[in-house]
Amino acid sequence: DIxxxxxPSSLSASVGDRVTITCRAxxxxxxxxxxxQQKPGKVPNLLIYGASTLQSGVPSRFSGSGxxxxxxxxxxxxxxxxxxxxxxxxxxxxxxxxxxxxxxxIK
Amino acid sequence: xxxxxxxxxxxKKPGESLKISCKGSGYSFSHSWFGWxxxxxxxxxxxxxxVYLDDSDTRYSPTFKGQVTISxxxxxxxxxxxxxxLKASDTAMYYCAVSVAPIPGYWxxxxxxxxxx
Numbered sequence: 001d002i003x004x005x006x007x008p009s010s011l012s013a014s015v016g017d018r019v020t021i022t023c024r025a026x027x028x029x030x031x032x033x034x035x036x037q038q039k040p041g042k043v044p045n046l047l048i049y050g051a052s053t054l055q056s057g058v059p060s061r062f063s064g065s066g067x068x069x070x071x072x073x074x075x076x077x078x079x080x081x082x083x084x085x086x087x088x089x090x091x092x093x094x095x096x097x098x099x100x101x102x103x104x105x106i107k
Numbered sequence: 108x109x110x111x112x113x114x115x116x117x118x119k120k121p122g123e124s125l126k127i128s129c130k131g132s133g134y135s136f137s138h139s140w141f142g143w144x145x146x147x148x149x150x151x152x153x154x155x156x157x158v159y160l161d162d163s164d165t166r167y168s169p170t171f172k173g174q175v176t177i178s179x180x181x182x183x184x185x186x187x188x189x190x191x192x193l194k195a196s197d198t199a200m201y202y203c204a205v206s207v208a209p210i211p212g213y214w215x216x217x218x219x220x221x222x223x224x
Contacts, residue, residue, distance in 0.1 A: 001169065038152075043216060044144075044202070044214060049210060049211050050209060055210070085151075087151065089152075089212075094156075094166035094168075095154055095156075095167075095168040095169070096142065096154045096211075097154055097168075098144075098151065098152040098153065098154055100151055101151040101152070
């Protein structure tokens with residue numbers, strides 16, 4: 001099965017900083033990648049699908065890129081409400097494996 | 108508007124059986140997959156498996172194959188996650204996520220399962 005590796009596992013940045021999270025698939029998955037944001041005690045929220053399509057209602061400071069094996073989620077200007085854990089997920093074929101998650105905190 | 112509603116929290120004893128549910132509404136779920144995700148306390152998201160509404164084709168993560176059963180009742184657009192004999196280690200939040208192309212997941216509110224003697 002294809003493994004999904006996210007890095008870093010955690011990061012701390014200042015408000016207004018540009019933040020980048022990387023997700024790497026052990027084999028190519030074309031653009032079948034989604035990104036989720038999960039705040040403590042809350043249901044995961046879909047941010048990006050198809051590697052780069054912003055889900056309706058998601059702020060434009062979030063963007064996704066990549067295809068094949070390497071993908072990135074970028075927050076162009078980190079806001080206090082972005083404190084959360086972010087997960088990538090492959091969606092091309094079963095199993096739809098998640099990455100281990102990246103915890104984002106404010107410095 | 109797509110809505111995904113899961114059954115309520117459960118408190119069970121080790122060895123008991125359990126079936127939790129996930130109902131989709133507000134959309135034609137033809138060609139949709141209903142998936143299940145486990146989140147143990149303080150841990151990440153784990154994809155368990157999914158079932159295709161149209162023909163009940165079911166796929167499991169190797170980790171969960173043989174440990175749970177996923178099924179669906181197309182007539183009421185409801186999927187199920189079932190255990191025959193619960194263990195304390197099954198204590199977790201279980202999420203249902205419905206894939207309606209191109210959206211990979213409309214998520215339910217989660218079902219807390221607690222297994223304790």
